[in-house]
Amino acid sequence: MTAPLLVKLVLVSLLIFIIFNLGRALFIMVKGQHEQPMSQYLGRRVLFSVAVILVLLVALGLGYIQPNTRPY
Numbered sequence: 001m002t003a004p005l006l007v008k009l010v011l012v013s014l015l016i017f018i019i020f021n022l023g024r025a026l027f028i029m030v031k032g033q034h035e036q037p038m039s040q041y042l043g044r045r046v047l048f049s050v051a052v053i054l055v056l057l058v059a060l061g062l063g064y065i066q067p068n069t070r071p072y
């Protein structure tokens with residue numbers, strides 16, 4: 001497995017986990033369940049968002065992925 005593919009798989013899995021935590025927080029907010037606080041899931045979402053940004057910066061710095069030079 002090549003490094004760019006591995007980086008992309010990590011990014012996609014982190015993004016899916018972010019969406020999952022956001023959905024869990026929405027479910028708690030709508031249903032009014034207080035077993036676990038909604039802020040726990042929102043905090044995880046922020047933590048994994050920071051992780052996505054760090055992985056992107058490290059992958060760009062090491063040359064595993066390349067930015068699109070032409071935006072259109």
